[in-house]
Amino acid sequence: MLTLFLVLFPVVAAAAVLLSTNATAKTTALVGAIGELLIAGLAFFTFAANDQYQFGFDYAWFEAAANGTGGVRLSGAIDGISLLPVVLTGLVTPLIILSTFKQTYARPTSFYALILFMQAALMGVFVARDGFLFYFFFEAALIPIYFLAAMWGGENRIAVTFKFFVYTIFGSLLMLVALVYLYRQTPLVNGVHSAAIADFYALNLPAKAQGWVFWAFFIAFAVKMPLFPFHTWQPDTYVESPTPATMLLAGIMLKMGVYGLIRLILPVVPEGVNIWGSTAMIMAVIGIVYGAIIAIRQRDMKRLIAYSSFSHVGLMAAGVFSRSEMGLQGALIQMLAHGINVVGLFFIAELILQRTGTRQLDQLGGITRNTPRLTVYFLIILLGSVALPLTNGFVGEFLLLAGVYGYNHYIGLAAGLTIIFGAVYMLRMYQKSMFGQPAPRTAAFADLAGSDSYVLLILCVFVFWMGLYPASFLKLTEPAVLNLMQFIK
């Protein structure tokens, strides 16, 4: 039942926000998101470290048999693979809302209600046990983020969000076709098919079918993450969206893609992965290097972080396609770590924009002079992002690279370049914004205080927690990953 609350509570909270006044919208939204965090926290702390689905719900939706079983179902639950994305969604949303506390957005009730709707849809994606329910939420998540970007975005928002929309909807349609096909392949029980994802695992599809189903799913997820060469919507969308929407996109939404690879592609079409996995892996690794090299040359902080995110997500995909326990565990923990780091980085870019009126690195510099808090938080999150040991990024990247290196040494070496390039572009960004002589725009930069400071402090706590004691996460995901491995081999 807890899972049902996780999905429905943000909807209720969103309704409350819509009913509140412009003045109280922010606070209402924050209270709602904290409520959701408590539910997610309860799930995390009471989750039993086994391979079972927990806290589930299950109702007939349509095409059920006379006795109410089978068909397409409203069913969801949390297992080790869902757990970390759920925690991420629960943790990051209130922080995103808190990060806007010193900001004023037009039509705040709609703005915050959309964020909470988004949260509900994301939760739905991560807990769905039914293929069509997964698809439903996967699409539903697009609506609030579309409106957030199109209504509160920058100058170019219409053209940019249109492109984003076309890309993602194209991917999703392919997935829908694949899902209908899979559904029709499931054996009839009591006269009905089953859309349960677990039943898809049991299908033994012919190799040819596995091939096209692989691509149908893969393109849907590759667009979402995004992976090379389906990424060209991403930098513009990230830059043009209002920063809370960017944080939702990069922090949580792209994990839908990684999650989809793990939940649907690997176990449903293992033969398809056998044939096409290496192609996908190479595409992912090209993206790692390609994105990193572009990031080195970016001047706009937000665009730089966008390309770095594109580069990092390539490594997660590569780790998944290594089909090793290390790669999968690495991808799961890195989803959480990347969400935390990228939200922190986008927030810092936003803070700098608010205070200086620019995100252009050549107009910044010397910010560190009067800002000990910002300097330290920025550095910690940046170190997490460049995967320094004892921070969250290291655990994920270590396991991911180990997985990829085990798959193929040369691909592992290429993927490992992220370690070097990541340091290049991140330290460049840090140096150009924080160090050097203060620029005219940065001379009066005031240090963080209040809500801004709390957001980053909480993120930093997670950077260290995950880096120092990753066992508190890895232990919970391990049984489910081992269970999944059976379907892969």
Place this chain on the structure above:
Amino acid sequence: MSPDLLCILIPLLPLLGFVVNGLGFRKVPTSLVGIVGLAGPVLAFLCVCLLWGHFHAGNDAVIKTTLFDWISVGEMHINFSFQIDQLTMLMLGIVTGIGSLIHLYSIGYMHHDEGYGKFMAFLNLFLFFMLLLVLGSNFVIMFIGWEGVGLCSYLLIGFWNTNTSYNNAARKAFVMNRIGDLGFLLGIFTIMTTFGSVEYTDVFEQVVGMEVGAPVILTITLLLFVGAMGKSAQIPLFTWLPDAMAGPTPVSALIHAATMVTAGIYMVVRANVLFSMAPLTLDIIGGIAIATALLAASIGLLQNDIKKVLAYSTVSQLGYMFLGLGAAAYTAGMFHVITHAFFKALLFLGAGSVIHAMSNEQDIRNMGGLRKSLPITFWTFLIGTIAIAGIPPLAGFFSKDEILAHVYEHSKVLWALGLLGSAMTSFYMFRLLFLTFFGEFRGTDEQKHHLHESPLSMTLPLIVLAVLSAIGGFMNVPEVLGGHSLLAEFMSPLFDQARQANPALFEANALDHGTELMLMSISAGVAIIMAGAAYIMYVRNAAVPAPDSQARSLPQQVVYGKYYIDDFYDRLIVRPVRGLGDAFYSLGEFVIDAVVGSVAWSVRSSAGVFRRAQSGSIGLYVLLMVLSITLFIALRFFNWKVFN
């Protein structure tokens, strides 16, 4: 106190100092900053002394402490755990001992700096990571320390962060180290897949049974050595170290001379079983080492910045240490690590004292005659110079001689080249000494007026290090000179497995005493002759290096320009990557967008269903989507059989 507790306290104490001074930056009063900053390393040093008491040399002496299971996936358990053996004890002694002295020195040197508290905090953090590096009982804990010291190095090189060239130097150091770190990381992965563990004891036990020269061992050792190249500044990853001199001088002494840069040697000695099984790797190490030693020494001959001379000297001396390792003379390599830590820390701190007295002047062309106003600095610097030049009976003579003797057994060509490097070392060091402390003062009147000997907090470490540089060599006096090779005896158990795994490597024909004495006299003689040459040139003839404006002969210009290696890297790597970044961004993105877009377009066009929806109206798309989702929900209530 139990050894387990001591193991934990040793890194924890400096970490506490970091936390207090770091969180309390600008709040802790200046007088307290020094005490807090110094307490960590000194108490850690006392813990190390106590640990010596618990530690009994011998095979069974390894102490292991497991704190917790850090990263655990499947059968692979990476423990957060420490291991104390002979090698760890030596490194702990150097790191906390010299660390304490340099912290004390820093109180005097950095006292008036705005960022004093931050500086002490970073130094403490550095010690924490360095101690993790040497305490870890597996490769991954070593890697934590390895990257952690890199971070501290970055923070401290760019300590004065309003200066862009310092910041660039810091970034260069971090990135170059990261190149090495990637090698190290891939080495760890190969170890994991080969042995199913990263614990030293597990891995080394399994290695012993393997075949000498097995390809997988070769791969592992080469990858690990790439890591060592970065951290210990060997060709081709050495150019960051001279630039790293941008950091405050105590940093150069502690991090970029005495401790961090020797991590690569520590790594090879730690994994000596692996390296002994890969003779080819050892040969490669030897080749790179001698090339680095000579290249850096030759650059040192013409440098005029007091810290740059010492920096190139460090690169060159690190080359000597690896030269020893390449000849499987692990003890000799470690011996040189220890003595080098003494005299190079001394020389850097002495240089700091000079810079302090000269109001931040670093160019030796503007110094001269300082021995009168800086007597303690002068005498200690003199001792350091004699020690590094390899003149008996100071520390450097014994350690360098032991390396050269082992190299001689291995290859006479390498030995001759090593001797050449040692001649250059003696020359550039005495050149530095004479130009700084002898002759007439060449600086401004204002500087002359300000000249003063440094305070006790700075001279005391100089004196202690000078004593150590003078007598440090006696810890391992060879038999031929009537000694007992105490260090070799102490370290011997570390190499038992290597001897068992590859006995042939250690069966080199031992030199007879006559040859040994002859080699010693040759190297000592060469060092003294070169010192004399420097004396004639810079004291008797009072030569002063030409100003930068003056034209140089081509070979001189090449050496003075550091062989243009930085420019070469810039053209070969940095600029192409930048160009690629621009090309990808401006052209690549456009092309990919067009190709993917047109493929999608053609798919959509061929599917008639979509043709009518190509109005481009975003509102229509959203409407369709909302409708389809509503349809999904509606299906529930009407229970339509849509898919059958």
